[in-house]
Amino acid sequence: MALTGIQIYKLLPKTNCGECGVPTCLAFAMNLAAGKAELAACPYVSEEAKAELADAAAPPIRVVEIGIGERKLKIGGETVLFRHEKTFLNPPGIAVLVTDEMGDEEVAGHLDRFKALEYERVGLTLRADLIAVKSLSADGGKFEALVSKVKNETDAGIILMTEDPSVMEAGLKASADRKPLIYPATKENADRMAGLAKEYGCPLAVKGDGLDEVSELTTKLTEGGLKDVVIDSGARGVRKALEDQILIRRGALLKKYKPLGFPTIALPCEMADDLVQEALIASIFVAKYGGIVVLSDIQGHTLFPLLLARMNIYTDPQRPMATSPGIYEIGGPNEDSPVLVSCNFSLTYFIVSGEIETSRVPAWLVIVDTEGLSVLTAWAAGKFVGDAVGMSLKKSGIMDKVRHKKVVIPGYAAAISGDLEEELGDWEVLVGPRESAHIPAYLKEWSA
């Protein structure tokens, strides 16, 4: 819970020395409450007050980091129940499982797919984040060897999975510098797992049988000084697991219930026995509050849809992703190359430019400022209409770059062709295909 200015004031030295840049402690407190100042600006604030203020300012769901460097994954920190209320912040990590009872080839297959399956979309790289290494044999040496292999062959964040603390320690020895997530601390092993988490400085996941047991476990861990905790409620039926996710999120946000104020981990790999089913279960937890989803394996056809789901649910609903308007040269166009026009919704831009590239026909793509709206949406909103598009084309300078006088508009915007011709004078407006997938075939036929 945020503190009010008056509550903060009570914790300050009340000497009004002015060193923080404002004349009084009260003014400083007000600024702090409004988020306009940093506590560090006051050199005299007591350690006690610092702790209290930090505690009060802590987000209702702790941010937990797993892994290091470029591959560091941040989960938690969410502040809303529904994405339209603000936005969901930290996309859930997607983890792929390997176990020490898999053959070398099977492990290699999992690791290869983990490395190979990545996709460029709207200028972002989409891929899985973590590898979950599980000990089934209870053999510390085997576990350590597998963890080392995963660490050496990938830059993935790692989840170490075993309930046996001595096996866990073997895995930690091999990978602690990668800051792996330790999974799980249970009622039986919590003390020793907590000890390991402290010793190696790694986040720790608890697994309980229901939310009461989970709460007891997390309370025990935090009382012992651990902060970076992740929750597995233990449920493996879809309905119950969904319910738990919802209650955990609500508990943290609506009740400020600290024992549940942590990101969660869900295990579709233990809830189905087929990759397609697992991907669907994972999508439920992408929508509803999962912090990590663990899959038993990935294939292009299962990972790609899941990555799309994650991207969709975690885009900021307040502002569409937009590209800058202007002329884009694709494939080194010349004065006889076709001119195409589209809107500046990022998704549209990337799809259309991708298709033009695929066609291998060099072309000019003129992007009109539609405030980030898609073609039809912009048309309906009056932003992709004849005079506006015509004006943008003229201003863009494209007319000096080509010898011909033809422009291709999106098939869905066919209705603007009359107005656009009028606006452009002696230019010819060609109505292109509706779906961008047909652009390559269309461009191959195009001639100036």
Added chain:
Amino acid sequence: MAFEIPKISYNGAIKEIPLGKEANHMIVGGETCYPFYLFEGSMPHPPKIAMEVYDAPPEDWPQAALEPFADVVQDPAAWAQKCVASYGAEMLALQLASTDPNAQNTPAEQAVEVTKKVAAAIEVPLIVWGSGNLEKDTEVLKMIAEECAGENLILGPIPEGSYKALGAASLAYQHTIAASTPIDINLAKQLNILIGNLGVPDKCILVDPTVAGLGYGLEYCYSVMERDRMAALTQEDERLQFPIVCNLAKEVWKVKEARISEEEAPLLGDPLKRGVLLEAMTALLLLLAGGDILIMRHPDAIQLVRGFINDLMAN
């Protein structure tokens, strides 16, 4: 301290809408909680899946989607029967795509014929969906309403531009309508008010919020549906308390990633499973956002989603 479940107080419920012919009514709606939040409310009628049938052989479907229906695409009535007999379809959706002036522009009379044949071939509730061209849909759906009087078809899309003509026709000839607005909760509410003012009874109204496929605008539809349910269930917004229909299959299967071969895009994996999963995942996310009726295409995707409806409802 034991964890006390933070419940939300609902003060509204989704209306129950009877679909199909009177003798074998099927009911949708009735929810008193957010989708599948069964720990604090009920969903007396699990969401339904309507299988697509096209009025003419589809020209642009990828192989994966076409294959199960290859033997029946020439004959919409046989196609409809196959959906029921082979795939256990609980509802059907006849897509009048060929009526589109930008496609074959088939005349309204022909659409009426096809609709009658399909309606006669099956017992389950039938959705009849226009091409999306306002003028043509108004003409076609009006004629269908008249000629199929008393069938209680579900006619859609009924946007603001045609609600008067089509609302009146469905009222006169006893059909249900899918009130259609472009992903905007205020427009949806407004249209429901207008349709109500025409005299169309509440039990004949469904909402089509407009949907998009995974990766192609789904996030907007997802949030509008969540807001719709929030207003209906927690803010007593009576004019939004209608079941939601999601015409999703045609959005999913038109996109590149649902069509491209494995040779062209090896990282996208198996094209059949990929298409099926894109459809099933779109459907599942729309169910979580509040969908009551999903219009779907591929039998495998439908089977997967049915399984999830069961799992999410299971005790």
